[in-house]
Amino acid sequence: MKDLSKLVFLFFLIISCSSEEKGEIKLSRLIHADTELIITTPDFSELQQTLNANAFLNISSSALKKKIQKQLNFLDKLALKREILFTFSNLENQTLTYTISTRKDSSFFQLDSLQDKKVENFNENGVYFKRFTLGNSKFLVTEIGDYYIISNSRDKLTQISKGENLLEYSEFKKVFEARDPAKTSVIFRKDLKLPELDNFLESFGQFNFKNLANWTVLDLDLEDNQFKINGITINSEQKNFQDVLRDQEATPSKNINIIPSSFISFSTVNYSDYQVFDSQRNSYISDSIPSINNLFNFSSEISKTEIPDGTAFSVGLDDLELGIESLTEIAAENLNFRGVSIFRVNDSEEIAQKFKPFFNAENLAYACVINHSAVFSKEISVLENMISANLNSSLLSHQTYFKDFINQLASESSMLILAKTTNFNKAVFNKENSGFEQNSLFAIQFITEDNFTHIHGIFSAESKNSEQIQAVAQSGSIKIEKTISGKFQFFRNHQTGQLDVVVQDKDNMLYLLSNKGSIFWKKQLESKISGSIHEIDLFKNANKQLAFTTSHELQVIDRQGKTVKPFPNKFNDTFTQPLSVFDYDNNRTYRFVLTQHSKVYMLDPNGKSIKGFDFENAKTEIITAPKHIRIGSKDYILVAEKSGKLNILSRQGNIRVPVTESINFSENEWFGHEGKFISTTADHRIIEIDQNGKVSTGTETLAENVRLVSNDENLVYLNENQLHINGATINLDFGLYTDPQIFEVGKNTYVGITDLQTSQVFIFDQDAQLLPGFPVYGTSEINISHANPDTKKELIVKGEDNEILIYEF
Incomplete structure (x- = not known):
């Protein structure tokens, strides 16, 4: 019978884990001495319905389950409605031995409607029994008092009827009396022989039910998507694990708090x-x-x-x-x-x-x-x-589904087994895909007390809340030969649609790496790259190139690592600011903007000077790279001079917004925000300039090292340990922080910042909410993009000196 096989198999999973009956008959009087496994249930018809509804048992399958189904399939044809006691022995054999005891019922053997049946009567040494043949199934039935006894063993029926070779150990009787008669219970002995069981338990450690006592009883609570067990073992005089844990109080687990969320299994022993x-x-x-x-x-x-x-x-x-x-x-x-x-x-x-x-x-x-x-x-x-x-908080203890699950057990244990149900696949179910949800779990808990051990367990087919708090995970680690120098960033692979990583080491070797860590190429440069590398599409054919400046060269390199002609452009004097790349109309007609002291060069995609750009020389040293800002339909080029003059130019290099005030510039860049130009002054105030050149300076004096970043809709600044995002304030721990960064990825806005003292990367949304799973480990500024063809975003950050970490969130 398939339902009973589910129940026996359920016991197998647990093991990998009544008082004498009220009335005139004692169930313990009907159990043979060689019995290994006993199942009692107060209402078999109700149990059948519960078994059919239980997802855990319907998903599961094993050789044992199939064997039970084959040998007891005749039970589907019998009217089993009352309390029943099943016993099993020889479980390791191909043909197991069973007895089934149930109170007599007039409807039990109403088989008139069955065509393929045969009933024979026998008398064996004064014991009367019948042999039923129903199709391919054969079984024997006798009567003892008010009970029918069904078995596939003539010897067992004869001996039980005569009261011979009965199970009468005192330890067994104590366990039998401890069961809850109102629930389905499983009772088993220490020397139960199941090779599948032994293989299953081996992965968790050497402790299991077999090491605890001679007999164990477990009461079952079956629900649709999980089942629970509660029971005890009673100490025997023989040597067992409970001897080691004698006089020890159960304690909370510390080690459970460091389990990675990707764990397979966890087993622990606690002592006081x-x-x-x-x-x-x-x-x-x-x-x-x-x-x-x-x-x-x-x-x-x-x-x-x-x-x-x-x-x-x-x-x-x-x-x-x-x-x-x-x-x-x-x-x-x-x-x-x-x-x-x-x-x-x-x-x-x-x-x-x-x-x-x-x-x-x-x-x-x-x-x-x-x-x-x-x-x-x-x-x-x-x-x-x-x-x-x-370091990344990628821990099981942080997951909502785990908290919901573990709260169903006691907070203190003597021993605990915990694992993902999906890991039953090969060990128990003998198939690659068990069908269980990824976050479904099982746990068995032991609590020793005096001369017995309490057992509690939960087996889940799926979690009630499968959503993980930990929404970020490290997906890769890339190492190069030497220490990373300067900025590193994603670079679009136009052949695969994914993003690769470009990075330079301390010896000015430039690498292009896949996001899996493979090296596409290495290229020796004449000096360190200044500022960022710009991703461009020079030929407007979706084939991407890298544009950057070293100390004396403007370089454009394709994704094969080859220099694009007519580049490089070599200059005698050193560049004093990083390369700026303007694309006014987003039509890939690029302008390369180079700075040498007070002089500005603007080059076209062929490396030639742009005619018609009239701003070539500032009156004093240019202190930041020229910046292109678009507000509405208008383009502005901002050039800040050491003298305090801010030039706000048109595309042709003419003054577009006259700024008459001298500005005491800080190290922060200028940004366009809500129709204005915004930055901070050297005396730590926020400064705004409108499109008519009117200057407004904030009244609040900020910290000396205040750092500001902005775009059209978002304003972010770090003021000591306070991070301000669009008017909201986040109080961070005091630390050594990188400049805040804003990333627009699809329809989402992210704000990133790294504490270099604690090596923690924080990512907030535009509403100043920390993203689930953060902070994670990192030791530098970050870069965020969408590297793979899925819904997740990718983040890269330096780990060790020569290592780039890739996270998905």
Whole structure:
């Protein structure tokens, strides 16, 4: 019967995880001694409906489930409406052994409508039973008191009827009495033999139900998209994991707070007194080797975390300072990754020994400290990924779907298994795609108390809230040979429609890289690029080029790394300001604007001087690159001089807006905003000039290092630790910040700023709201664009000195 097979399979997933009946018959009287698995349910017809509605069980499939369906498919033809007790043994065999006990009902064997049936009567040593043949199914039935007993084993029916070889262990009776008669319950023994089960549990660690006690009972609560379990195991006299956790209080998990949101599974063991825990652990595994390290003395938890890149083992530290001091006694700093020290462990075998018997940890050669956890792994890359996830806040504990899920369990545990349900694919369901939602989870929690252990669990087919708070994720990391110098930016690949990355190193080598890190080409330049690189379409055919100036050259390079003729344009004198590129009408008729001291050169797309541009010489040194600003249908060219004169010119280089006042310029550029020209003065005030040349200076004195950026609709400035975005104020922590940046991507406006002291990148929208998932790790100004053919935006920022990080959000 397919519904019962779902229930048995449900138990299998859990394991990878009544008192005697009221009335005259005791159900425990009907259970054979070799029984491995028992299922009781108060209302089988209601259970059938629930099983059919449960998404988790409908999605799931395994060899065990198919075997149960095949052997018990005849139950669909019987009127099973009352309380039922199922027992199973020989589960590892191709043909399992079962018994089914249910109270007599006159409608139970009404099979008159079935054509393909046969009923035979037998007497075996005074025990009467019938053998039913329904199609391809055969089963035996006898009566004991008010119950029918159904089985595929003649010997079991005979022995149960005679009261022989019954399950009468005292531990079993205690567990049986602990079940909730009003719920469906699963009871199983320690020596249950299921190879599939063992393979499934292996990935989480060595602790599981089999290590806890001889018998376990679990009561089930089935819902449409998940099911919950609650039960207990009772300590036996035999050696088991509960001996290690004896007299230990359950505690909250620290290590759960450093799990990357991309995790596969997490298993943890908690304790309140490490000295007692370690003594009992040593006794359990017969370890007499004294510890030479104090790190674990300051801990309350050991854990195993599996991520796509490998496995990490963590120690939750109660005293962080003493824990770090102990770590440095057994490990030497090997490297620094994003401000976090990664250590080389001197004696990895001793550390690995401390995770037994719960986890088999080997070759724990490297370690680091993240928050309140000492993290070990045999691979540096695993630690780097754990560090990156925590710096970027890309953590499971930050996700809404996880918070909703974990709040259904107790906040303190003795042991906990947590994993994504999608990871059942190969281990349990034996197929590539399980059909579960990406954010669906399962968890099993153990809480030890006195001589028994409470068990709570949740298995979810889909999350109620699949939306992640963490809406940003690192999608790539690009490294070049030497330290990055100057600005780096996206460059449109007209062949693929994606964006590549162009960057220069400290030796003036220019790289074009794919957004996956492949090097397209390298080109040696004569000096450092001044300012930004401009993306242009010189031939108006959608084939993009790079335009920039070095100290003496105007360069235009195509995407193959070849110089476009007739460039480069070489000059004898040094350029004193970065290249400006004007495209007045957005028709790709470019103007290259070059500055040498007080002289301005304007060149056409062929590198020739523009005739008709009359402004060639300022009276004093030009202090910023000439700026093109379009307000309405009018073009303005702004040239600021050291003398305090601001020239606002027409396209022809004539004065278009006369500014009579002398301005004490700051280092901030000029921008067009709401029909005016805006910047700040050297005495830290916001200054505006209208299109008639009227100058207005704000009355508020801002910070000495105030930095302003603007466009037509948005005004942003950083005043000490206060970031102002369109009238809203954000109080940032005090730090060392880059200039704020504005990015227009599609219909969205983003404001970016980086704290160089804490290496955190913040992205806000135009309403001054921090985007979900930020801040992330970064050590420079940023660039944002739309690099891939999907709905996500891409952000690039420097990581290490020679590294560019790519984030998607």
